[in-house]
Amino acid sequence: MIAFLKRFSRNPAAVVGLVILVLVVAFAILAPLLYPNSPWKPVQRPFLAPFAQAGFPMGTDTLGRDVAAGLVHGARVSLQIGVVSTIVALLIGVPLGAIAGYSGGWVDDLLMRFTEFFQTIPSFALAIVMVAILQPQLGSIILAIGVVSWPPVARLVRGEVLSLRSREYVQAAITIGQSTPRIIFSQILPNTIAPIIVIGSLMVGTAILLESSLSFLGLGDPNLMSWGYMVGAGRTRLLDSWWISFFPGIAIFLTVLALNLAGEGLNDALNPRLSRGRK
């Protein structure tokens, strides 16, 4: 563990990413303390510029709602959707990939064709269709993002399992007569955890972006303040009230960047031999 942290901290970009992430998570957790009022509540006159009034460092939006409050509360929604939909994608992708990789043969063919079928559909278009049909709500958005994000996970896990399956300890497990599920869950999957964590951390970023895009198009949950919603709601006023869209846009940018940097750092730290020659 210490060695892992050492390797991780050797990558300054990853540390910066981690720091930003910790800050975002802290804001999300502390949101009800920082801004106890609902972020939907109009609190000042509309279109107040940043710092024009004490207590409103990011100004107000079209209805006079505090942009800073929206940003902090939006962090909860964006992170929550990012993490939960990634878990959904992992729950679909990991078992499928493991079964395909371990079974081989026609099961592998069938599952991989099924995966490719999903990969051929433009993922954003599929997400839009799913959300539009199922009604824009928290659950349907998480499901839609999960459903369009799992194929890369399945392919990754399948590749890992394929290579692990021929290892001697797996052969030994087969020889002593362990059942297939037991071999998959106790012998093979624990050894694929590292790449899964890495791809998972990167997917959280993608999921936040997807949710933002959906909200931008008006397909977000209308009862939840999210960053994508804020960008979308302010876009028509971009010329005269830039701050309404700008701050949530920056928040999305920084968070996704941080997730990518930290994910990259995790990758290097977890696979020291595979790291790309970083010192």
Next chain:
Amino acid sequence: MKLSRYAFAAALCAAAMGFTAAKAESVVHVVIEPEPPLLMQGLAQNAPTNTIAGNIYEGLLRYNQKLEPQPSLAKSWEISDDGLTYVFHLQEGVKWHDGQPFTADDVVFSLDVFLREVHPRWRPITDNQIASVEAVDPLTVRIVLKQPFGPLMTALEVASAPMIPKHIYEGTDFRTNPANNTPIGTGPYKLQEWKKGSYIHLVRNTDYWLAGHPKIDEIYWQVIPDAAARAVAFETGTIDVLPAGSVDVYDVARLSALEGACMTTGGWEMASPIAWIAVNLREGPLSDKTFRQGLMHAIDRNFGQEVVWNGLGRVPTGPIASTTRFYDPAVNIYDFDPDKARELIAQSGYKGETIRLLKLPYGEIWDRWAEAVRQNLLDVGVNVELVSSDTAGWTQKTSDWDFDMTFNFLYQLGDPAIGVSRSYVSSNIAKGNPFGNVGGYSNPAVDALFAAASAEADEAVRQAKYSEVQKILTDELPVLWLLEMEQPTIYRCDIKDLVTTAIGVNDGFRDAWRE
């Protein structure tokens, strides 16, 4: 020789000046959005068709901005004392665009045959109210009613009852007649060219019956599908008129502040749309009057008008818009009063049930409005959840009663018997129509008052009945009225007399001129 040369030069000069002057003042470019499917106004009454077709077709009457009837194709009229016989005297020398004379036979054909078959708003009037329409002589038409029907005199403008040429349509299948693509009316402008997806070009009808009209030679209706592009086209000067609804509400203030730009909210008195939240009265807390009164006190309707709608419109007092006839301000008034709202809601026994509020999917303004209303209601402890959907989803949910509360707006159409009663009478509770009585409001007293006021020609008696209806409805709150919507028309200030009637631009450019 010298003199004649001078004279020639002067004449040339004058001709040139006259030419340039005429050129500069005689063309107007107007935005049309979306492109209409058809310009034949007898068959299509959607918004873009109505906006253009009022230049080509005409009705018997026009209405001033107080909704009083004015001459159009009918120059005068008499109504019998019992309110059953209406006699219209037609203008002389009126010709269709193809040169045929317009006569009383055309009026009879339009009202009794053509519109009766195809016009959704005229059909119930002919079928239920009119006993006969006959030509007394070529310039006189007599309409006899089955019973008195007060709203008849507000139902004869061009969109509700356009005059259709008998010599072209008689005996044909109206809907597939090839003449539908080359509309022939009596109006001040003729269709010259329709370049689909690009523009519709109208030119002056030189044989128009009203001497000296129209004054503008050509009108181009430009199809520009993007709202931002329409605003830019007005800013750069390629467009002279932006009819209501063609730019986003938050662009209105900026565009009307441009130099040489004028804005009017007139010309919508006939339509006078009111926006409201329809309430499903069938079950749950919303079936309780006290609860609804609490909601009405909880919603900050002034905020909606001032902030969401950028100051456009007025907060309504009740079901009848203050811009139309039979409005009565002496009703229950609901101020924004969260404390009183909490009190009434507690009194109603509300236990925190979730109430679904369906948004109207007509863009940003309606989204912001729904968010503001939801916050108002959350503030007084009512648990509201917004539901979004597309236009098809909204229509389906609203017309199948699958909502607790839903945003909606309806036109008043000049007379409460036509545009108001449909939302409150119990005979209009039927699935399938989002503009009927979707909440399921049923009050025999209200039904009787609306029926009696419609079958009455005496204006004072009608007023008394409508005043009583307004009192009952503002007490029982079958819907929560939010806003009398105002519709801004933005145009170059050098275009004069553009909006002079109760349907504004939809009455055509007959009287408009350019300085």
